[in-house]
Amino acid sequence: MQSELTDAELIARSRGGDEQAFRLIVERYQGVVAATVIGMLGKGDDADDVGQETFIRFHRALHDFREESTLKTYLVRIAMNLSLNALKRQKRSALRFISRDQTSMPLPEPVVEAAHDDEHEERVAVVRNAVDALGPRHKPVVLLRMIQKLSTRETADALGIPEGTVLSRLSRAMQELSKALAPYVRSGALSEEP
């Protein structure tokens, strides 16, 4: 089957039970869904499960899809909602094992003077923790707008919020990230690497 078929054509064929057409939709959009769920949950089985579930939900809703939004933002919206649900479940199960006085876990203190590999790993961990600490309102905006490079409009559509809200949340999130990552921002850690 030709892969230059439009989304609308693939959807129409999938509605008619054409499995190959649905496979092409999965192959076309698995990248953007992967970036969403891995960004939210980290790489692993949970992310793979949520990714699969995203396409299964879409498959069930094929006949209800009205094409009011693009397929890309529609799938990102499903993936984001499922990821947020998975995060809530993870948080609940983690809290069962953490005593009440240990529920707020501070970010690890960044140490800039370390060996190169260790330094890189540590910086990645610190940045991930800082992004995770943004919470369920700001993290999705940063992920879609700054990491996946979706437009403000696409981000707003995927999250079901106005564009103005995307901009204000992004601004707030960037302030928080600048503060949390201040040692790396000031030292220009990346630009000094060989």
Add this chain to the structure above:
Amino acid sequence: MTDRETESRVRELLSDTYPPDEMRFDDGFADRVLARTRTDAASRGDLTAALTRHCRRVIPVLLAASLALAAWNLTSSRGNNEQTTENYSLLQGAEAFQ
């Protein structure tokens, strides 16, 4: 350092932490999805068939029970109406005029 420079540094850190080549599923993802959609469709088909079978068995029984209840209700309400009229007449002392 200006706000623009700070934001640019944060962008660099984010790009370095979330590189596009790491943000992808393991090979065979589409196969796994299609396998699950087949299972999902089959289980939904099974559920629909089971519900249909169940309805076919239960609906005639429920219908018969409803009809029987309605018939019983109709006959018993006639008796009740007569009894109620009698009691009402007694209360009003209607006997005295008979």
